[in-house]
Amino acid sequence: MSTVQVGGRAVRTLTALLAVLACLAGVQAATPTEATASIQALARHSTSVTTTSGIWAALPTQLGSAPYVPSALTLTFAVAVTTPRPQYFWVVNTGTVALSKATYTVTETGALGVTATVEACVGGSWDETTDACSGTITTVATSSGGATSSTVVPGSASAQVRLRAKLNGAPAVTAAVVTTSVAVARTDARAATTTDS
Amino acid sequence: MSSHARRAPRGNRRTTLAAAVAIGGLLLTAGGVYAGLNAVATNTSPQAVTSGTLKLTMANNGAGFSQSVSNLAPGDVVNRFVDLTNGGTLDAQNLSLTVADGTPSKLTTDATNGLHVSVLACTTAAWVVNSLTNTATCADVGGPTTVVNNAALATISGTPATLVAGAVAQGATYHYEISLTLPNQSETTTNGTLPSNTIQGLAAALTWTFNELQRTATTTNS
Numbered sequence: 001m002s003t004v005q006v007g008g009r010a011v012r013t014l015t016a017l018l019a020v021l022a023c024l025a026g027v028q029a030a031t032p033t034e035a036t037a038s039i040q041a042l043a044r045h046s047t048s049v050t051t052t053s054g055i056w057a058a059l060p061t062q063l064g065s066a067p068y069v070p071s072a073l074t075l076t077f078a079v080a081v082t083t084p085r086p087q088y089f090w091v092v093n094t095g096t097v098a099l100s101k102a103t104y105t106v107t108e109t110g111a112l113g114v115t116a117t118v119e120a121c122v123g124g125s126w127d128e129t130t131d132a133c134s135g136t137i138t139t140v141a142t143s144s145g146g147a148t149s150s151t152v153v154p155g156s157a158s159a160q161v162r163l164r165a166k167l168n169g170a171p172a173v174t175a176a177v178v179t180t181s182v183a184v185a186r187t188d189a190r191a192a193t194t195t196d197s
Numbered sequence: 198m199s200s201h202a203r204r205a206p207r208g209n210r211r212t213t214l215a216a217a218v219a220i221g222g223l224l225l226t227a228g229g230v231y232a233g234l235n236a237v238a239t240n241t242s243p244q245a246v247t248s249g250t251l252k253l254t255m256a257n258n259g260a261g262f263s264q265s266v267s268n269l270a271p272g273d274v275v276n277r278f279v280d281l282t283n284g285g286t287l288d289a290q291n292l293s294l295t296v297a298d299g300t301p302s303k304l305t306t307d308a309t310n311g312l313h314v315s316v317l318a319c320t321t322a323a324w325v326v327n328s329l330t331n332t333a334t335c336a337d338v339g340g341p342t343t344v345v346n347n348a349a350l351a352t353i354s355g356t357p358a359t360l361v362a363g364a365v366a367q368g369a370t371y372h373y374e375i376s377l378t379l380p381n382q383s384e385t386t387t388n389g390t391l392p393s394n395t396i397q398g399l400a401a402a403l404t405w406t407f408n409e410l411q412r413t414a415t416t417t418n419s
Contacts, residue, residue, distance in 0.1 A: 039411045041253035041289065043281060045262035048299055048402035051312070053379060054268040055397040059389030070389035094389045096268050096398075185385040192272025192381070197260040197328040 055095035056189035058102055058154060060163075060180045062089045070094070072181040075165050077111070079175055086119075086166035088128050091182055093154035098190040102153045104141035105181040111171035116143040116178040118165050120152040126162055143178070153188070252285035253292075253409050258372070259326035259333075262405055269379040271396070276333060277377070278324045281407055282370040289365040289409040293357035296350055299402035303394065304379075308349035310396050315376040316345035316360060323372045333374060341374065350377075350403075357408060365409050375405070 060073035077084045093099055108116040117139055124135020140163060141148040154161045165178045257263055258278035266275045283289050294316065298305035305311055319335035320342065326333045335341040345358045352358075360371070384392050391397050 038414070039251050041251040041283075041285065041409050042406055043253040043255040043408075044404055044406040045255065048404045049262050050265040050267070051304070051377070051401045051403050052265075052267045052269065053304055053396055053399045054270045055386070055391065056270070056384075057386035057389045057391065057397075068389065072388050092389075095386070097270050181388055183385050183387045186271055186381075186383050189270055192270060192274070194274040194276070194331075196276045196278075196326060196331050196333040197264065 054097040054189075056097050056099065056184045056186060057095035058091055058093050058099060058182045058184050060089055060091050060182050064090065068092060068094060072179050075178045075180070077167055077171055077176040077178065079172065080170045081172065083167055083170050086131055086164040087178075088126060088162060088164045089180070090160045091152075091154055091163055093157055093159045095184070095189070096157050098156050099153045099184060099188055100155070100190065101149055101151045101188045103147050103149050103183040103185070103188070105147045105183070106141045106143045106145075106165070107179045108143040108167070109177045109179070110174050111167075111176035112173070114167050114169045114171055114176050116165055116167055116176070118142070118163050118180055120150075120161060120163050122152065126164065131164075141180075147183070149188075249287035249411075250285035251287045251289060251409070251411050252283070253289070253407060254282050254284050255407060256280045256282070258323055259328060262375075266377060271379050271384075272381045273379050275377045277375045278326050278333065278373065279375060280323055280370055280372050283365045283367055283409060286367060288367045288412040290361075290363060290412055291359065292361035292365050292371065292407065292409045293359050294345070294353065295357040295406050295408065296353050297404045297406065298350075298354065299404065300400060302399045302401060303396055304399040304401045305354065305403075306351050307396075308351040310380060310382050312350040312401070313347050313378045313380055314345060314350050314353055314358070315343065315347050315378070316358070317341040317374040317376065318344050318360070319372040319374070324374055335372075335374075344373075347378070360407070361409075364412065 059068055059070055061068045062073065063069075073089055075087045075089070077087070091102075104118060106116055106118050108114060118141050120138045120140050121133035122136045122138045124133055126133055138152060140150045140152050152161060152163070163180075165180060167176055167178070256279065258280055261277050261279050264277070269275070281292070296305075296314065303311055317335070318341055320337050322336045324333050324335055344360050348358055360373070379396070382396060384395060384397065386392065386397070
């Protein structure tokens, strides 16, 4: 029996010794070889700087004011025995940067043998009652010409230009559908600038 | 067997108690002996000990960061000017710049098409900024020094850009031009509909933070 008791104390002593050694080893492992604490100083502006990117965009529409629908403009010319009168519409700069040009695409579907032309009255304005132009009538794009770059654009943000679409003949059998699309590439917008302030 | 096992611990406790009493008596006696011998030496005037300060201050030169940047088109460059001063009593080291965006977007997360930053240092004097003529000049012979060259803001927001790699002397002032650029890129907007994943019409809320660390700690023997 006494042998058993002595053996129990020895086990407890050995356990305690191992625990102490383990603690010492843990402390040693957790101690960095070199102190790394240091102070730092920060300087920052008290408020954040709002920074925004611009938008270069334009669209054709028959609406005179926002909100506009961002889509191509479709104009229908009903069946007629004579060439129908032109239809007028706006091209609006819906972006935030100035434009110098844009690419127009005009298509005509529905009436065989008929082509469509989109025109601007440069240097004047349209008399939409008489279809007269007080300036110079300038062709922007035609349905036979494919995508066409034109400098007839609303230059500044929110600006508008008045254009018209006309046919070169009568849609005798079926209605003519003229679709006008306006694309603005980065190179159509103002040039890059450098600001020092 | 069990009665022997119970008596043995009682004997041990008595022995332990006796030993504790004996040790206590020895300690009391020893304390009484050494309490009578004591000597003290102090400095006649208090030793002054102060801790240093580390302060970094930023001042706008011109509009600086007080003015928003709006309507950027690809290729645009906007230069802002700030002066940084290590105004504490300690030397510092490793001056760096990081930028955070409170409203992250492609503008600040796209390392290719998003904003880019350059920093130019004018060593001899502050930049001379004239917003009326839209010019800024540096008096350094040979021109300013580029310390950050067209780094993506998306990168700087995660990894600070180093402005001064070594010591930043106490009292030193650094004159910087912070150049913000939207890289050239091609996007076409058709009938008012912006392309997907566009760079257009985005907004960021940029916080520019300059950071310096204290000089290396020293050990003085004197």
